[in-house]
Every structure is written in structure tokens, then in C-alpha cells.
Amino acid sequence: MTVLPDDGLSLAAEFPDATHEQWRHLVTGVLRRSGRDVPDAEAEHALSTALEDGLRARPLYTARDLAPDPGLPGFPPFVRGGRADGNTAGGWDVRQRHTVAGRGAVPADLENGVTSLWLVVGESAGIPVAALGSALEGVHLDLAPVVLDAGAETGPAAAELLRLYAEQGVAGEAARGNLGADPLGHEARTGRPYDTAPVAELARSCAARHPGLRALTVDALPYHEAGGSAAQELGCSLATGVAYLRDLTAAGLDTVQALGQLEFRYAATADQFLTVAKLRAARRLWARVADVCGAPRAGAQLQHAVTSPVMMTRRDPWVNMLRTTVATLAAGVGGADAVTVLPFDDALGLPDAFARRIARNTSTVLIEESHLTRVIDPAGGSWYVERLTDELAHAAWEFFQEIERAGGQAAGLRSGMVGERLARTWSVRSAKLAKRREPVTGVSEFPHLAEKPVVRERAPEPPSGGLPRVRRDDAFEALRARSDAHLAATGARPRVHLAALGPASAHTGRLAFAANLFQAGGIEPVTDGTFEESGAREVCLCSSDAVYEEQAGAAASALREADAGHVFLAGRPGPYPGVDTYVFAGCDVVAVLSAALDRMGVS
Template sequence: MPSSFTGPDSFFSSDEEAWWASVDRALKGAPREKLFSSTEDGLEIAPLYARRPDTPARSLRSDAGDWRVVQRIDIADPDEANAQLLDDLQSGASGLELVLPGALSSNGHAIGVSDLAGMEALLSDVQPDLIDIRIDAGPRTPEFLALMLALLERRKLDPSLVAITAGFDPYGWMAVNATARQDFEVITKRMQDLVLSVRDTGSAMRAMNADGSVWHNAGATPAQELAFVLAAAVAHLRQLEDAGLAPQEWAERISMCLVADADQFGTIAKARAIRALWSCVLEAAGLPQSPAALHMTTSYRMLTERDPWVNLLRNTVAAFSSGIGGADSVCVLPHTLAVGLPDGFARRLARNTQSILLEESNLAKVTDPAAGSGAMEDRTEKLCVAAWELFQEIEAAGGLPDALSQGLVQKHIGAAKAELDSKVARRKRPITGVSEFPDLSETAVHVLRDGGGARQALRPELPDLTALPPPGDGRWFAALRALALEGVSLVDPSSRKDPEKRDPSFPVLQGGRIAEPFEELRAAAASFEAATGAPPKIFLASLGTPAQFTPRASWTANAFAAGGIRVAGPAVHASLEELLAAFKESGATLACLVSCDDVYEDEAESAARALKAAGAVHLYLAGRPGAREADFAGAGIGTFLYAGCDLLGLLKDAHARLKSVYDGGQSDLEVLK
């Protein structure tokens, strides 16, 4: 089709060499390397890529058409949860993620179901054969799947017509809970038994899940997440082989879950990469090719408790990238999940984020839109190589369970987490609304009551599951399903204790949100205000004219606000005496000099000495000291604040000084001891 665009011939004839020539002129002698960057995995990102028209579109989504819109259901009361899920299903959702007691993804919120009556209440007026259902209850997943299949039997529904996925990954559970190897083997044996039993019912349930969210939340990079998901999937293949399942069925019983975050290109590349990697595994194992069943969930790690409205933007990018990357199903976590149990409004926004992408943007109508993009093809290929190398290292260690026991996985994630934490602390990984542009006057968002009290009130009498047939050949799960049909309670939804033993020698993975360290400082600021009657604050000792101090004063106010510390000032001071009077009137005990370097050269030392004499407990200077560091320090300036400094550590120190002064009036020297 001819282009209707009219422009100079040079627009169509420019080549890479001409582009670089223009770049060199713009750089004015600076090296070209300045334009290159790298990902968390150290993969190079170039400033320009050539098109790859010879690269065909990858076969991504296993089914033609839209991806499934999965809504998270985690309200404790089954009746209330039912009302919410019916609203979701009637308003655009095509799948449900049932978060039940024991799920690693529960974040303290789970549906209080223990028996068939509870499952009936939860799924009242729901037609399971018309939707996708994901069930995650940690090691209690078989019990809840037994309740689910019992429900289908009671309703006389053919299990083969219901799309059920188990969201439990025993290897992630092992990593987070330091499960003793003996108990871990019991868990995997039960999962094998589950697969054999559901096969006999005719169900196509994908009972084994390779879940990337565990590794992602612990700090893993995209390549690491891919490698560990791949290693978990291969471990599942071995479990299915041990169970005696026919090889051609193995891949059909496994699902995969990856995390989508606000890195648009990284998420797209990750989603495309897992399919290529899985294809390589199946080929190497001599198994028939089978498309990966890929579910993606937006990142909990990226969510913020403070200014949670920004989470809507993060979720939108993540959901968009999941769709472009070819996910079969996507779950958008409500933007208030880090605050508490999301209400109906937050859940509606999560649902509508996907509806807009599907119904208004028609995002699913094109197969692999990233195909042929030089940048995306390069990113995907490099990610595949990095993930495959780590996957081979895990396999060389004996597979994922052995790699976990040896601490190999934890070592890789620990190094990545340390690097991530450092970038967050130095704002090299800025968090809008938290470490950047915080809103100290934000109002709280509405969340639902936890519902923990309702769960605590449920104390069912549980059967002795050890009396069931030993797991391994399908009889254990069949007996469990029979108990469910009798109305027996299979789990105690009020229990928060894991029944599995822990191995004290096992290095545990700990997950969390990257915004938490800064949010803890905001909480400390609120506690300080509650105790003293005034918020923590620092005096901005502005020197010179507004044109000279405003840029750094604005930047400094934003930096201290990231820790919940308010500023007094800046203002124009006609003399040093006027500056000191303003400092004393502010009531602040900390002060920060703000101006340009030329003014610092002439006035910083005298102003610092005067402020210390006037009672400033600690002095900061906004900017790098350069060659004058020793002189400034001699004048009483203790800390220098600049882009790239350890802002988190600086703010923690500032809070410690404020608290020490309030508690006992210690001097600067006493605080430093």
C-alpha cells in the first residue's frame, strides 16, 4: 500500500550512518556510549535498532481471540465474595482467581471456605463451565480442588468442560517457607496423586503451576524469573514422569505464571521469551510441542501504599504489556491492595483496565505486534539467552529443589535484590508518589474491613487425613473428594499456621514491595507528629536570590518529603542575621543550606557556622561539595544531599536525629556516638 505521507526524499532515504552523524553533532564531542543503557540483567539497550522484517510473528496466545480477564477474589466471607465475583463476571471478567487460606499471594486476605457448603455459597449463581477458574491455597490446594470437583459433581457438570488451573507452585512454597525436604516430598506426592485422580475424571485441569511471582517479589530480575519458572516447569515434568502419566500429557498439565510490571518493553520481552524457552525444553526432552499456558499477574512488588492512585498507571502499563506479549489470561491487582482489602470500586477499576484494552483498544486483534521490531526482537533474544544460561546452571546443580537446598537460587536473587534496593535508596529506580513527588497531604483511600474476625470464628472439626490411602496413585485425592461430597470440612480457614515443618538450615526467600522502606519513614513521620503535636521538619537555609536557590530548594523539599519531613522555607533573607532569625522562628532543629555553587563558595561556611551556633543540631548542604568538602565539614556541615546519594539512608539518619533530640535533647555529637 503506497504511503500518503508527503515529505522530503531524505526522510525515506536516511540510513543508520546518517543518523549517527546527526547524533554525533548533537553530542558535541561526548561519547556515543552515553546513549547506551542496560537492563537489570545487564543486557545492553542500544539507542537505535534496525527493523527485522524477516522475523515472523511468534505464535503466542494458545487460543485465538481475547485473553481471559481474571479477577482476584479474596474477601473472607463467602457470601460477600460471591456478590463481588458475580459483579465482576457480569461486568467484563471471564475468569476468577480464588485466593484461599494458604496461598502465598494472599497478602493476609483469603476466602473463608472449609467445606462444600462454603464452596456452594461462594460460587452460587456461577456457571463454572463458562469461565476460567484459578485456585491457589498453597499446600492446601488439593483440599480446595476436591471441594471444587465435588461441587461440579453435585451440579452434574462434566469436569472436562470446566477450565480449572491450580495456582500452587510447591517450589516457590519451599523457597519462602523453608519447608523440610521430607514434608516437601509429601506435598509433591499429593500433587502427583491429584493429577492422576483428576485425569480419571476426564478433567483437563492444569494441576501443576510454575509461578514467577514468588521469585519476582523476592527481588529476581526478569531473566532470573524466567529461569526459575522454567526450572519449576521441568521439575514438574519429572514429577509427572514419576507419577506414570503418559509423556504426551505432561505439558498439558502444567501452567505458568509470570509477573507484569511497569517496565513495558521488559514485560513484553519476558512474555515472548517464555514461549520460546518452553519450546526449547520440550524439544530437548523429546516431547511433543504444546503452547505454554501463560497467565500473567500485575506486580505486587511495584504497588505502593502511599499515593496508590499512581498504581492505576503502573497497572495499565503492565496489563498492556501482558496483552502485547501474548498472555492467555491476565489478572490486574487492585490499586489499593497494598493499603488493605480492596473495595468494589478498586476492583472495578482493575477490571475496567483490561476491558478498555480489549474492547476499546482492540489490543488482542493483532498476533505478536512486537514482531519485526529490532528493539523487541533483540531484547527477547538476549533475555532468552540469559535465562537459559541460568536455567542450565540450576539443572547442573540437580534441578530446582536441589538448587534451593544448596542456596544457589537465593544467592542469585540476593544479589539482584541488593542491587535493586540500592537503586531504590538512591532514586536510580524512582517511585512516583513515594520517593519522587510525594504528596504529604494525601487523603486515605477506602478499603474493606479485613474480615479476619470472621475466619477466626470458623473452627470446623477436621478429618484425620493421615487415615486416607497413601498419595501416589490417585486414591488419596479420590478419597478426599468423597469426603468433600459428604460435606466434611477439609481445612480450617482460620488457621494461620503452616502444618509443614521448617528446615532451620534452609536460606529463606523474603518478598516485599520496593516502596516499603520509604513508606516506613512516612509512617515514622506520622508517629512523630502524633507524639509531638507537630510534623518533623527541616529549615531550608536559602542563600542568595530566588533564581539562585529555587532549583535546589525545590529538589531538596521533594527529597525530604520522601521521608515525610516537611520544610520551613525557602525565603529571601537580606542578611545573615535575618536568616538566623527565620531559623529560630521555624522551630526546626535540622537545617539544610540551599543555593547554587557560586553562592556556596562565598557564603556557605559563614552561614553554616552561624546556624550551628544558633542551635542547629545537624546541617545539610544541597549539592556535591567537590573540592570544598573538607572546608564545609570544618564549618559544621555534616551531610551532603545530591542526586544519586543514598537518600534512604540519609532520611533514616534524619529521623534518628529528630527522635533523639525530642527524646533527650542530645547534641549532634551525641547522636553520632
């Protein structure tokens, strides 16, 4: 480390060093003035944010927040990346997903920045095995790696891809990608296992004749899409990877060969720091597995990050561009080897050419224009990221051990233990979503009832029958669908009249709050004219607490006389006669809106 000479210009020389205790004492004073009387020792906890898996994000991290040494990039425990050069040599692999053949999508992607292909193969859920050749027509297979996702049809799909390699004269060492065998991932999706005997043969073939081709994928997306937390996603991936190592070594591969046959797939979300920590923790945990297996140098995890399907919304899908941009940035900073950006209209059906272009350009802009890959492990050394990585790794290891005690990943799936744990996590998160503690822009916050629907061609139905697939917008989407059906049947949406009390300075804030809240359920707020003129049967009073004390009771009584069927008040519950329901920040918005639609006769 270079030590600069003292030039006598230190800007902080005249000031004493501030201590952690002083900062905490000042925070306590601020909290006290805001009405929260807490002792100094609890100040940080009062300002911390609860995360899943029992973790908390604190308001301040310092050098006192020690974490284990992450090592160097390219060396165990690989926290800082599986390669010594990180992604600085050209950036990450830009990998796009395709579920149908033709339409010119594959050539267009490869000509415009995509560097590998992820093909979903299957008679009902993707590209038929027999159509794999036409899907890859014109693709130079020695230049474009191919990753298959074929479920129970992995054997035939792999055989067809290998035939295409031979047909093009691709040398064994030039073939790159992954044959995509993932029996446990398929079982998690469908509830049905498939024969794993051919998987070991595929791995032996790849190890012997195609060193750049891997046979197995450890796909953690089924657990993420079932509502699992970051630690649960990691724990399930570890348990799955360990199960595959056991199978491969039992089939005759040595440990190094077996480790070299696995690729891991994780979700990247718009929670950028959690995503960065998750990818770093995943590498550390897998390095620990490799170390226990006696091959620490072979423990560099190959990672494929996919922007989270759970965070994608069907309403106001344009906002998905922002979500996927943040998620892609997090995946790159976290050190993912390959990144798939789902198009913004992915939740609506087959993406159009514009959506695919935006998806692939997301990576291009981050790599080529933002120069994100010029730095190896950009988050390394951050006290917050290093601490979060460590805490997440411990939580994930604990869940992994729980699965192992239950008999392993297969036993955990078949007994229902894994599904129950994921469902429990999603239930807690669903409550936060319903109360808008986790807001969804364009859906639970700032919805647009007059938005023109984005319509796409129907996509193949994904595999089902196993773990559920959830989305953050599910509850609000159900409410909006009811409103849409009512509009189609009657020509009008359900309505609520917003009755403003007092001057504009008193009612403007809560009027906007109430309008936003009701539109999240597809209920049109009416602010013009009187209640009788609005055509609504329900009404919401909007004003300040001071005005409520003077006018709320009388206003509610007058509205009752005007035949109002239900009276809301925008604010905390209070002693106001005639008010039926209070709507406020933190209330169960989904329950309130669902009950309102029921009363309005919206089926």
C-alpha cells in the same frame, strides 16, 4: 508483499541514505558539547541504559540488530503467541483474585466483565476449603473457569471443587481452570515442602476426565516478589516446569499429557517493554523444553500474567492505577492468555468495591475501547523487542542451566542458592531505589505529607517462612512510618528549614529539589520565616553554585551561631566550611534521611 508502483512522489528521493556511522558521529558531537568526550565507537554505549541480568537498552535499533526468526503465531517456537488467532477472539481471560468468601465480590466481578476466578484457599491464608461452596454460590461453573491457589491444602481443595462440579452437573469436558498444585512454589513461599504424590493423581484425573482442567501451576511470583530479575523469574519457572514434567512422566503420563497439565504464572510490571519481552521469551524457552522432550507441537505455554505486587505502593496508592494500566497493556501486548489486575489498594488490605471495579475495567478498556486485541502480536517485528526477547531468553536459559547443575529447583531452594541469587539482585536494585535512580512516584518522588491515609480491612496473612516478599517502597515506607509515629506522639512531624540564598531564579530549582527529598522521609520542609522561627534544628541551604561560592560559607557559620544542629547543602560537594551533608541527584537518599531522623530523635 504488495509492491506499490513508483508514482514519482518519493519524499526522500532527493536525500542520500543516512548511515549508522553518520548517526553515531553526530551523537559523539552532541556528547562532546555536553562535556563527555567519547570516541565514535563508544557513543551508543554512552547513551545506553543498563538493565538487570547484564542486559543493556541501546538508544537505536535497526535492521542490523538481528534476532532468531520468531515464527508464526500458534506455531513453534510460539514466540508470537500460543494460538494462531492470538487474543483477537474476545481478548484475554480477565481473571480476578479473591482471598475471602462472601462480601458479594465474586458475583459482582463476574457480572461486570471478569471471565474467570482465582481463589486463594486455606484456613489461615484465604478461603477455608469448607467455605469454597459458599464462595462460589450462584456461580455457573460450566461458564466461569476457576483457578485454585491452595498450597499444602491443594488435595482437599481440589476434591471440594470437583465435588461442586458434580453437584452442579457440570460435564467433565465442560470444567475449565486449574487445580493449582504447585509444591515447589509453596516451598519457595514457606520453606516447607508438601507431599507431591496426590499431585500426579490429580494430573492423571484431569487428563482422563477433565480435558479443560489443568492440575498444576508453575508460579514464578515467589521469585519475582523476592526481588528476582526477569531472567531469574524465567529461569526458576523453567526449572520448576521441568521438575514437574519429570514427576508426571514418571507417574505414567506421556509427554504431551504432562505438558498439557501445566500453566505458568508471571509478573507484569510497569516496565512495559521488559514485560512484553519476558512473556515472549518464556514461550520460546518452554517451546525449547518441549522440543527436547520430543513434543514440539505441545509446547505452547499457557500464561497467566499478574500485575506486579512489588511495584504497588502503600503511600499515594492512587498512582497504582497508572502502574497496573501499563503492566496490563504490556501483558496483553506480550500475549498473556489470562491477566489479573491487582486492585490499586491491594498493598493496604482487602480491596473495596471501587478498587475491584477499576481493576476489572482496566482490562475492559484495553480490550473493548483501545482495541488492543485486534492485532496479533502487536510488538512483533520491533527490532528492540525482538532483540530484547532474544537477549533475555539467553540470560534466562543460563540461569536455568545453573539451577539444573545445582540439582534442580528443589535442590536450589533447599541449598539456599536460589535465595542468595535473588537477594543479590535485590540488593543492587535497592541501592538504585535508595538513590532514586529508579524513582517511585508518590513515594521517593513527589511525596505528599498531608495525604489522607487510605484504610482498608485487614487481608489474610499470605504464606511466609521461605523467600522474602519485597516492595519497591520498603525503605521509604519505613522512614514515613517513623515520621507518622512521631506525629502521633508529639503532634508534629520532624522539620527541616530550607534557607534560600540569592534571588528566586538562583534558588527555586534546588529549593523544590530539597523539599521533595526531605518529604520522602516524612520530614516537613519549612520555607517561611527565619531559621529561628521555623522550629527546626536542622537546615538546608538552597541556591546555585555561583551563589554558594559567594555566600555558602558565611551562611553556614551564621546558622551555626543560631544553634543549627546540622547544615545540609542542596548541591554537589564543594569547599564550603560549616556544611555537614550534601544532598544531590544520585546521593543515597535513604541513608541521608535515616540519619536525619536519628539525629532528630525520631524512633
